[in-house]
Amino acid sequence: MKEPLDDFEEQLFEILKPDARISNRLVADKLKVTEGAIRHRLKKLTSAKSMRISALVNPVKINQAAIVHVQLVVETAAIRRVIGALKEIDQIAYISYVSGASDIVFQMTDESLDALFALYESQIIELDGVVTGTVHVIRSVQKHVIELAHILED
Amino acid sequence: MTEELTELDLKIIEALINEPLRSYRALGEDFGVSQQNVARRVNFLIKNKILIITAQKDFEAAGAHFPAHIDVFVAHGRKKDVAQALADLDEVTSCAITAGRPEIIIRTATRSQKHFVEFLQNKVTAIKGVERTETLTVLNVEKYNLHYATLG
Numbered sequence: 385m386k387e388p389l390d391d392f393e394e395q396l397f398e399i400l401k402p403d404a405r406i407s408n409r410l411v412a413d414k415l416k417v418t419e420g421a422i423r424h425r426l427k428k429l430t431s432a433k434s435m436r437i438s439a440l441v442n443p444v445k446i447n448q449a450a451i452v453h454v455q456l457v458v459e460t461a462a463i464r465r466v467i468g469a470l471k472e473i474d475q476i477a478y479i480s481y482v483s484g485a486s487d488i489v490f491q492m493t494d495e496s497l498d499a500l501f502a503l504y505e506s507q508i509i510e511l512d513g514v515v516t517g518t519v520h521v522i523r524s525v526q527k528h529v530i531e532l533a534h535i536l537e538d
Numbered sequence: 539m540t541e542e543l544t545e546l547d548l549k550i551i552e553a554l555i556n557e558p559l560r561s562y563r564a565l566g567e568d569f570g571v572s573q574q575n576v577a578r579r580v581n582f583l584i585k586n587k588i589l590i591i592t593a594q595k596d597f598e599a600a601g602a603h604f605p606a607h608i609d610v611f612v613a614h615g616r617k618k619d620v621a622q623a624l625a626d627l628d629e630v631t632s633c634a635i636t637a638g639r640p641e642i643i644i645r646t647a648t649r650s651q652k653h654f655v656e657f658l659q660n661k662v663t664a665i666k667g668v669e670r671t672e673t674l675t676v677l678n679v680e681k682y683n684l685h686y687a688t689l690g
Contacts, residue, residue, distance in 0.1 A: 386596055386598040386599040389595065389599055397593050397595055400593035401593050403591065403592075404558065404559070404591045404592050404593050405591050432599075434599035435599070436596075437558045437591065437593055438555075438591070438592060438594050439551070439555045439558040439589060439591050440589070440592060440686065440687035441551050441589050442587060442589075442686070442687065445586075445588045446548065446588075451634075453636070453643055467680050470680075470681070471681050476681065477681070477683045478681060478682055479679075479680040480678065481676075481677045482607065482675060482677060484672070484673060486674060489607055489676075493686065520638065520640070521637040521638070522634045522635070522636060525633070526625045526633040527630060527632060528632050529632065530590075530594065530687040531593075531594060532600055532602070532647065533595070533597070533684070534596065534605075534682035535596040536679065536682055
């Protein structure tokens with residue numbers, strides 16, 4: 385289980401949120417510590433996968449505005465294999481193994497719904513072990529918290 | 539109105555997604571332009587809310603140990619109001635309006651199963667217009683490569 389950030393690390397996180405390219409020197413000045421202390425703490429947090437620096441882009445501005453949310457029912461013995469195949473697809477940025485009416489949930493993004501439907505029909509629903517799938521077209525995103533992420537092992 | 543993105547802008551965006559702290563000098567060398575030119579384009583992208591270089595905290599390190607997806611089925615005519623009410627809840631990390639049924643899909647981050655049950659029973663189902671919900675509990679996040687953000 386990952387440790388929660390301590391008070392100093394929370395302060396560091398708050399400084400980096402609006403502009404993570406700020407120099408360690410400036411961060412050190414703000415927190416009244418040495419540049420080395422900042423470097424050390426950043427290394428600790430990123431190595432532990434507790435924090436990461438990310439470049440995030442507005443998808444509409446780069447013609448990636450089509451989003452679908454997909455739920456798959458998969459034969460139990462095939463779940464790991466299907467997840468492995470989905471991981472290889474660039475348009476899929478998020479995958480979870482879930483418990484409930486479905487087994488796998490994922491999100492796909494591309495320049496058009498036509499492109500996403502073509503991908504779904506040619507590469508996903510035909511995967512061996514997939515029983516059925518439901519595709520939900522996302523019309524608008526009301527909220528998306530960007531300060532949190534699932535930072536996974538490589 | 540913002541100007542069109544150039545090929546260089548798209549290359550810079552892709553490079554920064556792969557390596558957010560890559561120096562302007564190195565990016566300039568990558569793409570055969572000056573580092574001043576790179577700095578100008580990055581500033582343009584940030585100023586126009588096309589790109590942000592930010593810090594992200596891990597869900598677990600933030601104390602959110604029980605992630606889930608909830609399909610929210612909504613009474614006719616209440617979709618936008620319900621979506622706004624859901625978006626206002628701290629436990630909701632993502633709230634999307636769909637083109638069909640369920641009308642809304644949310645992702646949630648709660649501390650525990652107990653916290654989740656309280657959240658679902660006391661907050662979500664209490665919203666006027668919510669007819670019913672279906673929950674998918676996340677057993678394991680397998681890929682999280684979301685580099686998209688709604689930047690306003």
